[in-house]
Amino acid sequence: MSRTFGSLPTPRSILRVVAMSARASAEAALFEHLRDIQHRLTEQGLIASHVARRVAPDGIEAIVVGVWSDHAAIEARDQRADRPPGVRRGAGTVGR
Numbered sequence: 001m002s003r004t005f006g007s008l009p010t011p012r013s014i015l016r017v018v019a020m021s022a023r024a025s026a027e028a029a030l031f032e033h034l035r036d037i038q039h040r041l042t043e044q045g046l047i048a049s050h051v052a053r054r055v056a057p058d059g060i061e062a063i064v065v066g067v068w069s070d071h072a073a074i075e076a077r078d079q080r081a082d083r084p085p086g087v088r089r090g091a092g093t094v095g096r
Contacts, residue, residue, distance in 0.1 A: 012069065019061050021059055
């Protein structure tokens, strides 16, 4: 589990929840990657985040809850996203 805080949310901030499951052989690498990129993401518009592990029926999931400065920051991040190897799926923006 890790938490990162870059600043306080504003009225334009966006809450984004992403769920990713990894192959069993890639689980450790996925969580290491998610921890490693947190500080870099704060430079790209991430205000706060929480990375958690969830046990699902089909394996372990990474749940990432992030508060982003605005939609533009999310869109810019998604265009250069470097998905870690072994990730099977993800979800998108929840809302303001």
